[in-house]
Amino acid sequence: MVWGLPEWTVLAVLREGPLHGFAVAALTAADGELGRIWQIPRPVVYRALKRLEDGELVSPSAVEAGSGPPRTVFGVTAAGAAAVEGWLGEPVPHVRDVRSHLLVKLALLHRSGRDDAALLAAQRQVLDRILRKLDEAVDDGGFGDVLLDWRRSAAAAALDFVQRRSAR
Known part of the structure; x- marks a missing residue:
């Protein structure tokens, strides 16, 4: 599977530690740490998560309940960690x-x-x-x-x- 910059960015962020899509989207929003370089709209983050999950590079690890809808936390699989390591180099x-x-x-x-x-x-x-x-x-x-x-x-x-x- 060929991944674009949204998938690679999401995968690399998740390699740092498990997060839910909303937290990743905050990092890649216009005022986010990574968004000041390259912005990824929230729907694109969620599509990237789905594609990465389908590719078995990330997997759900928990569900966080809060005042809004439950948020699925994703972690990187061993294959995902290896893939992003290669991409970063x-x-x-x-x-x-x-x-x-x-x-x-x-x-x-x-x-x-x-x-x-x-x-x-x-x-x-x-x-x-x-x-x-x-x-x-x-x-x-x-x-x-x-x-x-x-x-x-x-x-x-x-x-x-x-x-x-x-x-x-």
Whole structure:
């Protein structure tokens, strides 16, 4: 199964400890710790939980009663923990996803007190490769020049960010 950023984010948050969907949604809301990077609407959080449960990466561990409807608490399975561990170490393959995917991964690593050096080193290699390919690309004299210039600039900026973070 191919997971999107909502599933991976929910899975990584649950790896930190069991939570119910409402608590995960609060973290990924506009004013939440992760939401300031990338927001996940509450219905999308609940859909992600369902997909992760169907994929046997999370399982219900308790039900909390309160003034509102009961809230199911989910925990990560062994397969879920292994999957998210691998995902957190994978560099982002496209420059366009650095702003969302890489920053979310860095935030999740930071939340768990883990070192991000290996992820940043792997990301640097990916961005170096992308920049080399872009430098070898031939301008076509039309709008392709504009697009190529944009891609080079974006990749160089992403690489600069990764290098500066790695140096800290």
